[in-house]
Amino acid sequence: MKTLYLMRHAKSSWKDPALGDRERPLKGRGRRDAPEMGRRLAERGPLPQLILCSPARRARETAEAVAAGGGFAAARLVIDERLYFRGRSGWLEAVRDLRDTVDTLLMVGHNPDFSEVVSWLGKLPGLDLPTAALARFDLDPSAYGIGPQEARLRDLDWPRKSD
DSSP states (O other), X not given: OEEEEEEEOOOBOOOOTTXXXXXXXXXXXXXXXXXXXXXXXXXXXXOOSEEEEOSSHHHHHHHHHHHXXXXXXXXXXXXXXXXXXXXXXXXXXXXXXXXXXXXXXXXXXXXXXXXXXXXXXXXXXXXXXXXXXXXXXXXXXXXXXXXXXXXEEEEEEOTTOOO
């Protein structure tokens, strides 16, 4: 079984209107939530071997803080343009390129793309992920495709989730 984590970046700052979308940093809440989500990921395991991340600053900062908080900062971080507002098709392309080489993958990106993908894979119509939300899927490694038939949602968590 392979494990796929999908994470929406943590809360970002709109404080500086001169910054372009790709350059917006995390705000204080995002800097607090991301390491906490890393700790939660590490408690449940397995740890990611690879982190695939959008090129936006807020996504990179999220990925780095999650890895540091979860104690897997040694995981390789790869920036992938396909995770920057390319929709489900960009996400699928990125996953298909890695599916045979990585057993545990963390992908960090944006809404609406990640809500769409988690909703589709997890068969949860209309899902809108909050910032720093983290979904874990188990994937059937013998299946050719990647979709709702090959994926099983194991966990969906976010910083202010009430059980």
